[in-house]
Amino acid sequence: MFRPLSAYIGLRYVRSRQNKGFASFISASSTIGIGLGVMVLILVLSAMNGFERELAKRLLSVVPHGEFIAVTKPIDNWQQQVETLEQFDTVTHAAPVVKLGGLLQKGERLKALELRAVVPDYEIRVSRIEDFITEGSFSALTGNSMVVGKGIAKKLKVGAGDTVQLLLPRNSSGNGQFAAPIKRNMNIVAVFDFGGSIDETLAYIPLELGQSIAEIGDKVHGLRIATDDVFAAPKIVREIGMKLDSYVYMNDWTRTQGHVFNDIQLVRTVMFVVMLLVIAVASFNIVSSLFMAVNDKKSDIAILKTMGAKPSTLMFSFVFQGLTNGVLGALIGALLGAYLANNLTDIVLFVEQSFGVKFLSGDIYFIDFIPTELDMRDVVFTVISALVLSLLATIYPAWRASKIDPAKVLGQGG
Structure with a gap:
């Protein structure tokens, strides 16, 4: 050889x-x-x-790939705006959102949280929150109901079916006096277990309730999108934001979770x-x-x-x-x-x-x-x-x- x-x-x-x-x-x-x-x-x-x-x-299945948040005034006619966003080839789905902050109280226990007022049918298209529900049903989010993270539920020692009190800041009257917070009795209809800090701070309420609390009528604070390529989200959000008629802040997942x-x-x-x-x-x-x-x-x-x-x-x-x-x-x-x-x-x-x-x-x-x-x-x-x-x-x-x-x-x- x-x-x-x-x-x-x-x-x-x-x-x-x-x-x-x-x-x-x-x-x-x-x-x-x-x-x-x-x-x-x-x-x-x-x-x-x-x-x-x-x-x-996991993380980007719950966190929106991109958000367009109104700068000066809420976004009107959000249904048409959602349809406009979904016409872009790089956008798979879009959904409305109203952002609020407040406190959740159960007895003597208090927990600060971020509230997202959403429409369940729209929200499940831009996120996979339903996959992480451990108690109750996300689709039951109607009326005075809310969905909370496992960390919040653990802190307050509550679960699906329990009633809690939601404390929200009232719009300032401009006279320099402290206004008493808005109080709402809320029924927890579901608990999600995603893992990490999101479970400790995030909760969902119905869009109509959020609009009523924020006193914005049928308008919304912003629109959320899911893209076909999560790692190209910053570029996609920037390109779309420049073409929108509304004056908006352009946020993508890298601003909040990019450190990971x-x-x-x-x-x-x-x-x-x-x-x-x-x-x-x-x-x-x-x-x-x-x-x-x-x-x-x-x-x-x-x-x-x-x-x-x-x-x-x-x-x-x-x-x-x-x-x-x-x-x-x-x-x-x-x-x-x-x-x-x-x-x-x-x-x-x-x-x-x-x-x-x-x-x-x-x-x-x-x-x-x-x-x-x-x-x-x-x-x-x-x-x-x-x-x-x-x-x-x-x-x-x-x-x-x-x-x-x-x-x-x-x-x-x-």
């Missing part, structure tokens, strides 16, 4: 190195180091992909750089092992040169020898990384149950588990990066091997 001379020599040197204790240890450590670096990098990238997926799937996405990207970048440095450090072991191999094989190199072997042949022989470590490490790391990445959620859950710890708290973060999503492009890119670093580590020792002078080596041997 035909094999290039450089590959044949390199393979012979790899086999002979296995019988040498220290050289074999240095070679194995470089392979293990590269494999661990590749494996961890794939795990980190898969976890970050999982967080991005959950961000789009930015944190994910920052961790991805930092961990990618750190793991590449780990792979690079492991690759330097290839330099050490090749220098040892070159010193050990000086006489063989001299003999091959006197027999007519070209410097390029000798150089590629040692490149092949060193690259073997990189290939083995990258392949082993990729296989282990892909397997662990596909099962990362279950593995972390097992560790949490075994040691009684919790890595992510649902009360703080928008999820309470470690998500994962393996992207083969990340695997390919990581493997290629490891191979490139391994190749670069072999060049200088291999070049030094090709520059050995046969006369000096053989003369010393004589």
Whole structure:
């Protein structure tokens, strides 16, 4: 079977190195180091992909992708405005909203909250709030009723079917005196459990009730939209806002929840750089092992040169020898990384149950588990990066091997 001379020599040197204790240890450590670096990098990238997926799937399924809030006066004829927004190709659905702030009271317990007055049939088109309802029904949001987050319900110790008192600021009369707050007895018809800070602050009431409290007639404070590409929402909101007739503030999800996405990207970048440095450090072991191999094989190199072997042949022989470590490490790391990445959620859950710890708290973060999503492009890119670093580590020792002078080596041997 035909094999290039450089590959044949390199393979012979790899086999002979296995019988040498220290050289074999240095070679194995470089392979293990590269494999661990590749494996961890794939795990980190898969976890970050999982967080991005959950961000789009969970957080951005409740938080509006974009909002247009009136600046000077409420938006009139909101039904027609919704139809106008939905005519844009990048907008999937639109819905009205009235924004209010107030206090919720149950006995001696008080909780500040943000109120969103909405039409249930419209709201479920721009958000997936129904998917997170744990008690009651979101469609029952009519009359003096409200839907609250689990954090609010836990704070006030209430649930679906309970009655609470809603305290709202009254419009100032302009005489400098403090006006007594508006009080409304509200029936909780549903509780949603999304996770994170939203559960602690957000509540929904019917649009008609919100309009009555805000004294704006049949008008609304703003319009919410869902886009076909959540990560393009800032551009879409800006383009649409410039075409609207009303004078509005243009908000998108990156203003309120963008820090979560930015944190994910920052961790991805930092961990990618750190793991590449780990792979690079492991690759330097290839330099050490090749220098040892070159010193050990000086006489063989001299003999091959006197027999007519070209410097390029000798150089590629040692490149092949060193690259073997990189290939083995990258392949082993990729296989282990892909397997662990596909099962990362279950593995972390097992560790949490075994040691009684919790890595992510649902009360703080928008999820309470470690998500994962393996992207083969990340695997390919990581493997290629490891191979490139391994190749670069072999060049200088291999070049030094090709520059050995046969006369000096053989003369010393004589």
